[in-house]
Amino acid sequence: MKDVTQLTTGPLVRKTPLNLWHHTHNGRMVDFAGWDMPVQYSSIVDEHSAIRNAVGLFDISHMGRLQFRGDLSAEFLNGILTNDTSKFRVGDVRYSLVCGKDGGILDDVLVYRLPDRWELVVNASNREKLIDWFSNSAGFAAIEFTDATLHTGMIAVQGPRALELLGRVASLPLEEMQYYTTADVTLLDSPALVSRTGYTGEDGFEIIVSAHETERIWQKIMEEGSPLGVIAAGLGCRDTLRLEAAMPLYGHELNETIDPLTAGLGFAVKFNKPEYTGKAALEQIRSAGLRMARVGLLLGGRRIAREDSPVLVEGEPVGKVSSGTFSPTLQKVIAMAYIPHQFAAEGTKVEINIRGAMVSAEVTGLPFYKRKS
Amino acid sequence: MNPEQLRFAKTHEWVSVDGDVATVGISDFAVKLLTDIVFLALPAIGKKFSPGQSMGEIESVKAVSDVYAPVSGEILEVNEQLPDNLGLLSDSPFEKAWVAKIRMSNPEQLNQLMSYSDYQKHCENDGH
Numbered sequence: 408m409k410d411v412t413q414l415t416t417g418p419l420v421r422k423t424p425l426n427l428w429h430h431t432h433n434g435r436m437v438d439f440a441g442w443d444m445p446v447q448y449s450s451i452v453d454e455h456s457a458i459r460n461a462v463g464l465f466d467i468s469h470m471g472r473l474q475f476r477g478d479l480s481a482e483f484l485n486g487i488l489t490n491d492t493s494k495f496r497v498g499d500v501r502y503s504l505v506c507g508k509d510g511g512i513l514d515d516v517l518v519y520r521l522p523d524r525w526e527l528v529v530n531a532s533n534r535e536k537l538i539d540w541f542s543n544s545a546g547f548a549a550i551e552f553t554d555a556t557l558h559t560g561m562i563a564v565q566g567p568r569a570l571e572l573l574g575r576v577a578s579l580p581l582e583e584m585q586y587y588t589t590a591d592v593t594l595l596d597s598p599a600l601v602s603r604t605g606y607t608g609e610d611g612f613e614i615i616v617s618a619h620e621t622e623r624i625w626q627k628i629m630e631e632g633s634p635l636g637v638i639a640a641g642l643g644c645r646d647t648l649r650l651e652a653a654m655p656l657y658g659h660e661l662n663e664t665i666d667p668l669t670a671g672l673g674f675a676v677k678f679n680k681p682e683y684t685g686k687a688a689l690e691q692i693r694s695a696g697l698r699m700a701r702v703g704l705l706l707g708g709r710r711i712a713r714e715d716s717p718v719l720v721e722g723e724p725v726g727k728v729s730s731g732t733f734s735p736t737l738q739k740v741i742a743m744a745y746i747p748h749q750f751a752a753e754g755t756k757v758e759i760n761i762r763g764a765m766v767s768a769e770v771t772g773l774p775f776y777k778r779k780s
Numbered sequence: 781m782n783p784e785q786l787r788f789a790k791t792h793e794w795v796s797v798d799g800d801v802a803t804v805g806i807s808d809f810a811v812k813l814l815t816d817i818v819f820l821a822l823p824a825i826g827k828k829f830s831p832g833q834s835m836g837e838i839e840s841v842k843a844v845s846d847v848y849a850p851v852s853g854e855i856l857e858v859n860e861q862l863p864d865n866l867g868l869l870s871d872s873p874f875e876k877a878w879v880a881k882i883r884m885s886n887p888e889q890l891n892q893l894m895s896y897s898d899y900q901k902h903c904e905n906d907g908h
């Protein structure tokens with residue numbers, strides 16, 4: 408066997424404020440987008456199930472946190488984002504894409520509108536690229552920009568008992584906080600930006616606090632959560648959870664050669680708004696009609712179709728898998744893939760070439776998993 | 781089976797020897813590192829392998845890995861029960877979770893394999 412001993416980190420990786428905690432709690436560390444991050448502490452499947460059934464904490468401090476202040480921030484961001492910032496109310500969190508001139512996706516981001524600023528939470532792998540992109544975009548000189556990533560930490564509290572857990576540590580009206588809203592609050596005596604968001608398909612919250620308070624707050628939530636069955640969860644189950652929920656992951660479902668309409672993210676692309684980067688290209692893509700679609704696949708057997716596995720119809724390659732895994736919830740192998748529209752109807756039979764083995768699969772509706780309520 | 785009596789490949793396969801037949805399995809260390817094993821592909825009976833050739837695949841949620849032949853020879857027998865009882869890999873790595881039996885064509889290759897204590901040192905250096 409190989410690969411099993413390659414899960415070590417290089418010398419120049421960044422560390423989150425929780426790095427020592429991970430290393431002292433059996434975290435199996437990997438280099439993820441230049442950060443030393445835990446892929447798991449125990450088993451990916453056990454951590455996955457804990458989030459689906461109870462609650463767990465993720466260190467997501469590697470995500471980029473970018474702040475925009477000044478009167479022209481909304482206008483500046485509206486010239487860059489595919490979503491329409493003029494429609495956001497204070498306290499809203501919205502998903503958006505950042506596209507290049509050709510409509511290709513530079514990143515997918517969460518946009519927070521706060522009373523005194525806007526914040527973007529961006530992918531770790533794209534943070535530096537985006538900062539370059541923003542600083543070369545029109546209007547950048549007129550806003551006040553801060554990259555808060557390295558002096559803050561970010562914790563995701565996810566699972567059906569997330570509300571109950573945070574209620575134990577904070578006297579905040581959390582149950583009144585709607586999904587995809589945010590607020591500046593005081594959490595355990597520290598200023599914190601809390602949002603009801605997540606990347607798991609479960610209810611949950613994400614918390615941004617200063618770097619030097621991150622470990623204290625993490626520890627306190629872990630202690631309070633122990634009667635509720637809280638666990639620390641790594642990036643391994645973050646991937647299986649988001650895949651069941653059919654949430655795209657940059658570098659897999661999304662990249663600079665894929666546009667958001669093909670990716671099935673049209674809900675976050677607005678055409679009735681002023682000019683923004685990529686708008687003309689996206690209008691053209693829309694009027695020309697989409698050729699490819701992002702679909703879900705349910706596979707027979709237990710071989711996992713990984714990224715780039717060819718998808719075939721009647722022996723002919725028609726597309727490729729973007730992500731695949733074993734779904735602990737469904738106890739089946741699942742995948743997302745890009746294939747031509749004519750094969751994208753639910754129930755269409757396809758085959759996947761997994762390292763030479765032909766495995767039958769069926770197109771299925773997304774998401775694979777949707778929480779009740 | 782006491783692992784002290786086995787020989788180990790750097791690629792984490794173990795070998796127990798009975799005459800010219802080598803029984804091959806996957807070490808407890810490798811199983812722990814993989815975690816969440818969901819699939820195992822066995823080699824075909826009668827197929828011949830040389831050391832370092834892939835004779836099977838083991839798939840975990842995280843990644844797929846090859847199972848390499850530690851010695852040259854022909855596959856005599858495979859553990860048909862194992863793919864449907866993958867829990868054996870962690871419950872009984874050195875006994876019930878054997879993968880295949882190989883009729884060795886060159887038993888001297890066993891000298892290239894490590895003792896258990898050398899293998900444990902190898903894992904300490906490589907795995908952390």
